[in-house]
Amino acid sequence: MLSFLEEEKVLVDVLGTDELNAYLNKYRLELDPQLDALVGRHSRKPWSKFINADNQHLVSPEAIDFLDKLLRYDHQDRLTAKEAMAHPYFFQVRAAENSRMRS
Structure with a gap:
């Protein structure tokens, strides 16, 4: 550790x-x-430096944007928890949850 x-x-x-x-x-x-x-x-x-054959299937523009907006020195520039949960990266999670709630 x-x-x-x-x-x-x-x-x-x-x-x-x-x-x-x-x-x-x-x-x-x-x-x-x-x-x-x-x-x-x-x-x-650049975030692209961390993408390789083993993890590229996990990478999306939304994932890169999400990480970029979270990993910042300045707390004023960093996403809040509410902003993070509303980020497009979680769209599929929200859509699945909404679908589950409707059924």
Whole structure:
């Protein structure tokens, strides 16, 4: 299991340090010195980099958009729980539930 700092490093490796620094500056925050020593400098990785032959059958434009809107540093830019549940990614789940409720 990853420690909190290791989890944060993974997030920074994916989302990049430019957006992290913009977030820190926007809210006048300082990066934890331990995390600062770990993160280095990274550019944001495109979500397509994580798609491969083993998982491509699970990927849709809605799934990528959903992840992109959830995995953000800035809490003001991140989807709320209500917005997440209304996201098109869950359309099939909502449609199946509505169909089940009608029968």
